[in-house]
Amino acid sequence: MSERIGFISTRFAGTDGVSLESAKWAEVLWGSNHKSFWYAGLLDRDPAVSHCVPEAHFEHPENIWINQRIWGQYHRDPLVSRRIRDMANYLKSSLYEFTERFDISVLVAQNALTIPMHIPLGVALTEFLAETCMPAIAHHHDFYWERTRFSVNAVSDYLDFAFPPRGTHLQHVVINEAAKEELAWRKGTSSQLVPNVFNFDVPAPEPDDYSKDIRAELGFSPDDIILLQPTRIVPRKGIEHSIKLVEALKNPRCKLVISHDAGDEGYEYRDMLSDLAHETGVDLRFVSDRIGDIRKTNSAGKKIFTLWDLYPHVDFVTYPSLYEGFGNAFLEAIYFRLPILINRYSIFARDIEPKGFRLPLMDGYLTKQTIEDVRRLINDAAYREQTVEHNYAVAKRFFSYPLLRRRLRTLITNITGID
The missing domain is CATH 3.40.50.2000 (Glycogen Phosphorylase B;)
Incomplete structure (x- = not known):
């Protein structure tokens, strides 16, 4: 059965690891007749299948304002809490709009529930999944406990709640064995290991007229x-x-x-x-x-x-x-x-x-x-x-596409119950 899969992140643009790996996932999923759609604060994907919400980008001024007041300290002002909630509520409404616009049947959160560079987006996505019970995959690249800069913070409640959350309809994916063990130990959550891949069945491009000089x-x-x-x-x-x-x-x-x-x-x-x-x-x-x-x-x-x-x-x-x-x-x-x-x-x-x-x-x-x-x-x-x-x-x-294809087929089956 063909699924309509919505990819969620703060950014799908450029050559960062999240953008690159999500594009590979989408390519493999398209090969299995699944359709891919994109939600982020910054996008370089086809506008016809994209939903850009500038507030979802980690460099949006409101998110920067929040980050300046929650990292490197243990106290959080009530105003910060209110602004996190207000932004999360707005982003949650935009997630409803995205899923309705493209008739999404499966969500793939690309690091948005992993590294807390955008607390409101993580909260919004966690609440959206709790309210809709939509089948979802959380693809984790960098957990907050792997980064020293997040060790002192005023948002431990939000980190426990949404980075990552727990849910019966949520399948967790990690990119290495250490992350698999840490996630199980810290959150009591199992996960599937899907390493980064390349399409080694297709030779690397040769220099052309543009790049030969x-x-x-x-x-x-x-x-x-x-x-x-x-x-x-x-x-x-x-x-x-x-x-x-x-x-x-x-x-x-x-x-x-x-x-x-x-x-x-x-x-x-x-x-x-x-x-x-x-x-x-x-x-x-x-x-x-x-x-x-x-x-x-x-x-x-x-x-x-x-x-x-x-x-x-x-x-x-x-x-x-x-x-x-x-x-x-x-x-x-x-x-x-x-x-x-x-x-x-x-x-x-x-x-x-x-x-x-x-x-x-x-x-x-x-x-x-x-x-x-x-x-x-x-x-x-x-x-x-x-x-x-x-x-x-x-x-x-x-580390090639056939491995990714097998793992994704299993993940989709796990959360939808459909082969």
């Missing part, structure tokens, strides 16, 4: 060796290890490229990386002004490329993260048949490494052996080809 456009010579750090510039990404790696390779052709900006977490870490690169003689390039979500031209008439435009021109990927919920950049590197350095963050060590990938690894610091492994992958074409093909085959077996 990206090296020259970004200021690289044809013989430069590009090591890509495909992440935002935040401390948990461990980018200082990437700089140390390039220093240790002692090859002036090696250039370290960071694709994303620092965003809203400040620029102190970015400045530290710049200073470290200068002190160690590493050619570090920040290219976020030329890498965007879509292809376009900037105000100076220069081309803006996507990250996927850049990947085919890269020689090696660095990913020395201290923590990741899963690691989309890891799968992207494997998808584009690129060798990648991994710092054995806990989720990788438990959920990914046992699958049998062949990778240069580090445990918080670089060893001579790791550096030699990276050097060989850069210089030995035959070894590199053998390695990336092996990794592609492993990823296709464990």
Whole structure:
């Protein structure tokens, strides 16, 4: 039976993990004859199947006002409570409007009941589900207990109530084993594990006329060796290890490229990386002004490329993260048949490494052996080809669309009772 599935989040736009994974879910669900519709505060989906409510975005001024008064302190003023309730009631009415407009039969909450960046939306969605008993899936990417910034708060009642809620019609989904165990321990709630995936049955796109000159456009010579750090510039990404790696390779052709900006977490870490690169003689390039979500031209008439435009021109990927919920950049590197350095963050060590990938690894610091492994992958074409093909085959077996299709079929059956 075909379901009309409504995806709910604060944002479905750009290349963040929630937006990317929800699009993959929708693609697989469409292949099973289910229809997908979208509700969020910021959307880049087809307007014909979308319901945009600006107040649902985590950067809406009212939500920012609330967040400034509930995090980092234990006391909550009655006015804050009233404004949370008022906004939740408004958002709940908009959820009714969305489900009626598109005749929704199943809801999929994408991180909206997980990380409390928008308390009113979580409350609204929890109450909506309690009132309607609509079958629903809560896809959890980042729980609040995984983030230090949420540990001191004045909303423990709302966190208990809605992040996530309990419900007989609600199926919980997590992206790693640790989250599965923590959810059971903290909330007494079972969940299904659905890892992040890629469509490894479809080869990665080749460079086209638009992207073939990206090296020259970004200021690289044809013989430069590009090591890509495909992440935002935040401390948990461990980018200082990437700089140390390039220093240790002692090859002036090696250039370290960071694709994303620092965003809203400040620029102190970015400045530290710049200073470290200068002190160690590493050619570090920040290219976020030329890498965007879509292809376009900037105000100076220069081309803006996507990250996927850049990947085919890269020689090696660095990913020395201290923590990741899963690691989309890891799968992207494997998808584009690129060798990648991994710092054995806990989720990788438990959920990914046992699958049998062949990778240069580090445990918080670089060893001579790791550096030699990276050097060989850069210089030995035959070894590199053998390695990336092996990794592609492993990823296709464990992290591809057929796995997602099987898990989603089970989830839909669980909450609807219909095969």
